[in-house]
Amino acid sequence: MSILLDRSTRVLIQGITGKEGTFWTRHMLDLGTRVVAGVTPGKEGESCQGVPVYHTVRRAAEHEAEASLLFVPPRYTKDAVFEALDAGIRTIVTVADGIPLHDALQIRKAALSCGAHIIGGNTSGVISPGKAMMGFFPYWIERVYKTGRLGVMTRSGSLTNEITALAVRAGFGVSTLVGVGGDPVPGCRFSEMLPLYQDDPETEGVLIIGELGGTMEEEAAEALASGVFRKPLLAFVCGVYAPEGKRMGHAGAIVTGGRGTVNGKIRALEKAGALVATRPGMLPGLLNQALGEEKTT
Amino acid sequence: MRLFEYEAKEVFRRYGIPVPESALIYAPEEAEGAAGKLGYPCVLKAQVLSGGRGKAGLVKVVSNPENTAPVAAGIFDSPAATVDALLVEQAVEPEGEMYLSITVDPLSARALVMASASGGVEIETLAAENPEKILRESFDISSGLLEYQARNIAYSLHLQGGAAKEMVKILMSLYGIFRDLDAELVEINPLFSLPEGTFVAGDAKLILDDNAAGRREGFPLRREYFESEIEYRAAKEGIPYLQFDGDISLMCAGAGLTTTVFDLVHYEGGTVANYLEFGGPNYTRATEAMELCLANPSKVILAVTFGTIARADVMARGLVEALDRLKPDRPIVTCIRGTNEEEAVKILSAAGLQPFFDTEEAVRKAVALAKGGEQ
Numbered sequence: 244m245s246i247l248l249d250r251s252t253r254v255l256i257q258g259i260t261g262k263e264g265t266f267w268t269r270h271m272l273d274l275g276t277r278v279v280a281g282v283t284p285g286k287e288g289e290s291c292q293g294v295p296v297y298h299t300v301r302r303a304a305e306h307e308a309e310a311s312l313l314f315v316p317p318r319y320t321k322d323a324v325f326e327a328l329d330a331g332i333r334t335i336v337t338v339a340d341g342i343p344l345h346d347a348l349q350i351r352k353a354a355l356s357c358g359a360h361i362i363g364g365n366t367s368g369v370i371s372p373g374k375a376m377m378g379f380f381p382y383w384i385e386r387v388y389k390t391g392r393l394g395v396m397t398r399s400g401s402l403t404n405e406i407t408a409l410a411v412r413a414g415f416g417v418s419t420l421v422g423v424g425g426d427p428v429p430g431c432r433f434s435e436m437l438p439l440y441q442d443d444p445e446t447e448g449v450l451i452i453g454e455l456g457g458t459m460e461e462e463a464a465e466a467l468a469s470g471v472f473r474k475p476l477l478a479f480v481c482g483v484y485a486p487e488g489k490r491m492g493h494a495g496a497i498v499t500g501g502r503g504t505v506n507g508k509i510r511a512l513e514k515a516g517a518l519v520a521t522r523p524g525m526l527p528g529l530l531n532q533a534l535g536e537e538k539t540t
Numbered sequence: 541m542r543l544f545e546y547e548a549k550e551v552f553r554r555y556g557i558p559v560p561e562s563a564l565i566y567a568p569e570e571a572e573g574a575a576g577k578l579g580y581p582c583v584l585k586a587q588v589l590s591g592g593r594g595k596a597g598l599v600k601v602v603s604n605p606e607n608t609a610p611v612a613a614g615i616f617d618s619p620a621a622t623v624d625a626l627l628v629e630q631a632v633e634p635e636g637e638m639y640l641s642i643t644v645d646p647l648s649a650r651a652l653v654m655a656s657a658s659g660g661v662e663i664e665t666l667a668a669e670n671p672e673k674i675l676r677e678s679f680d681i682s683s684g685l686l687e688y689q690a691r692n693i694a695y696s697l698h699l700q701g702g703a704a705k706e707m708v709k710i711l712m713s714l715y716g717i718f719r720d721l722d723a724e725l726v727e728i729n730p731l732f733s734l735p736e737g738t739f740v741a742g743d744a745k746l747i748l749d750d751n752a753a754g755r756r757e758g759f760p761l762r763r764e765y766f767e768s769e770i771e772y773r774a775a776k777e778g779i780p781y782l783q784f785d786g787d788i789s790l791m792c793a794g795a796g797l798t799t800t801v802f803d804l805v806h807y808e809g810g811t812v813a814n815y816l817e818f819g820g821p822n823y824t825r826a827t828e829a830m831e832l833c834l835a836n837p838s839k840v841i842l843a844v845t846f847g848t849i850a851r852a853d854v855m856a857r858g859l860v861e862a863l864d865r866l867k868p869d870r871p872i873v874t875c876i877r878g879t880n881e882e883e884a885v886k887i888l889s890a891a892g893l894q895p896f897f898d899t900e901e902a903v904r905k906a907v908a909l910a911k912g913g914e915q
Binding site for chain 1 (some may be wrong): 591644646647649650651680681682719722724749751752754755782792793794795796797799800802803804806807819820821845846847848849850877878879881899900
């Protein structure tokens with residue numbers, strides 16, 4: 244098993260005929276993703292990488308997509324998300340980098356009121372290595388992505404490759420990796436993924452790749468402390484040396500009432516019983532400590 | 541993007557929020573004329589984007605023509621900041637100082653109005669010391685701030701009669717600014733309350749969402765928003781850049797990875813000259829990125845990447861081209877991984893560079909080179 248996405252998930256791609264859409268659809272199919280239909284207004288009747296294309300999500304309804312991946316520019320993302328929700332799709336991944344903040348609020352609000360999982364924006368997406376992906380990951384580089392039993396949640400792209408490569412080197416593959424993304428108001432938060440990982444028998448523990456700003460790491464710590472999540476939790480948190488007042492990293496913290504500093508995150512996570520690395524080199528040791536018997540590669 | 545006080549106050553004026561009469565000046569010699577027209581006493585306020593202007597001596601009251609020019613000159617020449625302009629404002633004698641703001645609460649996905657009868661101090665300080673003095677009223681951005689919510693705030697602030705109505709008007713205007721301009725934050729601190737039941741914005745803070753720049757009129761990037769020419773150039777190029785004063789220029793990819801490298805340089809005892817990301821849409825622009833790094837007096841350039849779409853071979857080739865064109869006077873440490881990384885190793889090796897594969901090793905090498913350069 245995995246969370247959100249596996250071999251059987253029926254995936255729709257909005258914006259499939261664009262340059263990125265076409266290129267990554269090929270990779271998604273090659274990995275085994277069940278891409279059932281694509282949407283590009285004005286291009287119904289065409290096919291892209293063998294996938295039938297429709298004008299609208301509604302017109303692609305006969306394919307009964309369960310999840311939609313959006314290759315749509317930031318300013319059209321809100322529209323595309325609502326189109327998918329309106330068609331009944333409840334797992335949506337949006338990779339766009341640069342979604343206006345006020346749009347992001349409306350997207351997040353819609354996710355909450357429909358009970359949908361909206362992953363992103365500003366993310367590489369979701370991958371269950373060896374099974375399927377929605378987004379773009381270099382899954383073909385074996386030293387970076389391997390099938391395994393570690394759940395990974397991240398706010399970053401390049402840093403994620405860096406960290407998963409270290410995990411693979413230490414002998415740990417990934418069950419499902421969820422990029423919640425680097426935006427200040429992401430569509431879903433770390434703490435909302437933890438119950439899914441808790442229920443997934445293939446996930447033995449979860450690694451958070453976090454950074455300064457926001458409160459998602461603290462919320463994950465609360466989920467661990469309160470028993471919502473009961474498997475080993477590990478975290479890598481960057482930004483210990485980021486000076487105050489500079490916007491380093493992703494869009495960073497807006498007013499959070501004094502929360503959001505890296506040291507506060509580390510304290511909250513450790514107090515809840517998580518193992519925290521502040522340099523990448525610490526991770527192999529911590530992974531062995533937490534999940535030593537679960538090596539999968 | 542944060543606007544200057546005078547720009548934010550122009551917006552306030554347009555939306556009907558009262559602000560003091562004022563004039564903007566660019567040299568000490570203009571101060572006396574401006575103050576004379578407005579009438580004494582006046583406040584001279586440096587137009588800079590850093591906080592804590594009062595403590596830094598960048599805001600001063602003048603009460604007569606004699607000391608106006610010297611006080612203005614003192615602010616223009618302050619070592620605390622680069623001051624290009626002063627706002628000369630009529631001084632206000634307030635009855636009280638309040639706080640108002642609208643921002644975003646990421647957790648609840650709602651917008652948040654905060655208000656306090658104890659304005660004049662930073663909201664973070666107030667939140668830490670007297671959290672009970674902050675009123676909060678959140679709203680769904682789709683329905684917007686409703687007038688009853690503004691009334692809730694006005695009457696919770698113990699305002700009555702005309703003052704309460706005036707407060708509702710100001711809150712609804714703030715909300716208009718927040719939505720129309722796609723603001724991350726709009727804040728009045730202090731909002732002066734006057735004996736006759738009216739208000740005047742003492743200060744104005746407006747931070748606009750850069751991601752919404754395309755659907756907003758006005759507010760282009762200007763040199764004045766940036767401390768240095770390099771930061772301005774980077775912003776125009778769309779390359780994320782922060783200026784520091786250490787030894788190592790970071791030329792990395794990805795916000796998280798660049799921040800991690802920043803940490804690692806410090807763990808290893810090194811210092812950072814600049815933070816720069818040339819990943820994402822900028823991964824083909826190594827030359828522009830390296831030019832920005834070379835504009836610093838740094839000792840080493842450290843390039844660390846691990847890209848998927850930002851292919852390693854493309855970035856390596858870009859780096860080698862940049863070396864050929866710019867002929868840097870300082871060593872480059874490279875750790876370029878990701879899609880087509882084998883090809884990247886070949887390209888870097890052929891150019892005489894040592895391709896690192898482990899980030900921490902690359903950082904140690906850069907720190908050693910930077911320290912060696914001092915001997």
